[in-house]
Amino acid sequence: MTRYLGVDAISIALAVSLFGMVAAVLGVRRNSDRLIQASFAAMYTTFALLTVATVAMVYGLVTHDFSISYVSQVGSRSTPLFYTVISLWGALEGSILFWAWVLAMYGAAVVWLNRRHPGPLIPYTAATMLAVSIFFGILLRGPANPFREVFPVPLDGPGPNPLLQNHPLMGVHPPLLYLGYVGLTVPFAFAVGASLSGQLGSSEWLRLSRRWTLVSWMFLTAAIIAGMWWSYEVLGWGGYWAWDPVENASFMPWLTATAFLHSAILQERRGMLKLWNLNLIVATFVLTILGTFLTRSGVLSSVHAFTTGTIGYYFLAFIAVVILFAFALVAGNTESLRTRGNLDAVLSRDTIFLLNNLFLTAFTFTVLLGTLYPLVAEAIRGVKVSVGAPFFNKMTLPLCASLLFLMGVGPALPWRRATTEQAKRKLTLPTISAVVVAIISIALGTRAPYAVLAFAFGAFALTANLGEYALAVNARRRTHPESYLLALARLIRGNQRRYGGYLAHIGVVITAVAIAASSAFRSEYDATVRPGQVMNAGSFDVRLDQLWARDEPHRTVVGATLTILRGGQPVGEMQPRTNFYASQEDPVPTPAVRSRPAGDLYINLMAFAEDGSSATLRVIVEPLVPWIWFGGGVICMGALVSMLPGARRRREAEMPQLEEVPEYAA
């Protein structure tokens, strides 16, 4: 029953999307408000129907309805409920369904929040969203149909991929990623809408695009950080980023979206970079589709690759249409978007924004080159090569350092033109703190040049951004008798976009410094110990107390109980484990992590004697790792502050002449 509900909902959603797209285009052409309203209704209906299909799938998973192909593929009676529910995105078909649902949700939200917006922009935007929906609808009715019938109905299934049922972060990372990734369709849809309605030169669509980019960017940031955290907690190598093709695929649109968030401000304020901004939006969307193609077609070898069938060819067709259309969109509009905005002065925030865009684009190209190079090499020279971390680190560390530096200079300089005097006044303190931090870190034995640079520029940017807060709070307190905290709160509410941005900068600095510290000062210790024996790991001693095994319904767990000693005193207990799943030959580790603000103690059970007589442990001491996740949280807070409707926006909304300007409570 559930199966038919799901299949029918998807089929009707596909038909409704098709109708909606045609209605939107015809509605604009014929100037028919009824048709436009019908297309909006189609968008909502698509969302409702895909919600039904998604709920049906979750219901099928929870009730172990193995007559549904997807359930028989990832479900198992012994899997805990939580992992059963989240296996919705644990394999190909389910993740496509989830994707389509998120896309429809965004589409419905865009249409609903802008339904009173006059002109052809929103109908065309809706048509674009529906067009993308149609593609996913076709996938769901064709090669990625999660509701195929299985007969005879199996009694039990294999359960989800063990790696995906090993940590609760699997319930967080994928949905955040989809929210970020899929959300980047919205700015693109606005760009297409603006192009079709001849409004590319106006700032209206740009403002909308930036707002929605910010929403997606926030989710994408959170998703990337959560993904790093997951790989750190699950994969057992004590690292969080490996320049895996799929990590790169999520990172590239993040880079271009970051660039756009900055350059859009330049267009808003100065009317500059119109064509460039269109480029960034289009590139961001193309990169998300490229990323999806790489993940879902098995073109590149990756931990994220799903098993594939013919779906790769559908994606290829889609990506071909998108690329051709996107290139044409940009090139076809070059003339109308040519702007003559010149920089007033070299020393200005404008220049810093341009440099920021330059570096972020160079960063994107580097990552793209490294990701696609194996494919190019095989196509041209017929050889298999792999591009690893050394390439990426070598190429991107200078860019990272430069971006950190710019993050300090930008906020300190005014728009248009800064005097040397201004620059000096604002940048003296940051420069001093950078020099002091550099000297201290070298004195304390930091030898990696990029770690020193990261610390120094981190201090520079942190001081500069905090300084902006401090200056403004002090200025406010001179005119308003308020406490510091209240002054800070009112200050932020007065200009959320600016101070949210600075907060995001502070988050980036925290994350960057923590990454630099954890990789520069990481130390590893390996030893095989017998119960009762102690191994040394820097300032810690690790004693193996016991090796144990436990049978769970869906797996067998072998674990080591360890006592952590510091200066001879026990400070805690840790239990690294290794899990053996029936469905997979290789065991899946669950390293034990002891997190403290100063850093992590990370222990992985590498091997053990079957009779329990010895265990091989890898102990990794990594300073500052928790600050990576914390910094990620701060970045997202910054984005949230920037986009929530604030005092200024509310005042605007109350003004009657601006009534048609919609409120965005994203």
Added chain:
Amino acid sequence: MNWKRASIAAAAGVPLIALLGFGLTRDPKVIPSPLPGREAPDFALRVFAPGDTASAPDATTASALADTIRLAALRGEVVVLNFWASWCAGCGVEHQALVSVARRYEGQGVRFVGVLYNDTLEPALRWIRRMGGQNYPSLQDDGSRTAIDYGLYGVPETFIIGPDGRVAYKHAGPVTEQLLIEKIEALRSAGTAPAAGS
């Protein structure tokens, strides 16, 4: 919209699409080896497990092999060279396939040889017992020299060497019975197999 410019730009996207399309035709998991088609690197290794065949192969080769097997001495026969280890999960998976195909071609000019990789003899012998025996000899490869000669990525890896001493086929990961038979038959029907076989 400037359609001329737009179409030129769109054409610029074609190579990228072609590249991605090319990617679809490739399997990224296939690890290339320069060995197939070339002469198999020779080795002379000590036998640590003689193989427990009920009916021993003909006495002459058995004595010639004694406690050392030299690849060059097996010229004229199809050799299935399997690298394995007791700690390797995939080796347990393919063990039955190797044993039963070895039995099927017993005395037909097809020689199975195991080479132990990064392992010690005691657990290796215990592994053979636990797997229910191995009906072909296994060799010890001290210092992994032979494994290095063969460019081993990991275990299990299987090389099928033709009667001409050239590597005909290389397989990474567990082999199946069907695959082994298919490759062996292809070599035998190529006409180079000794008459004794067919």
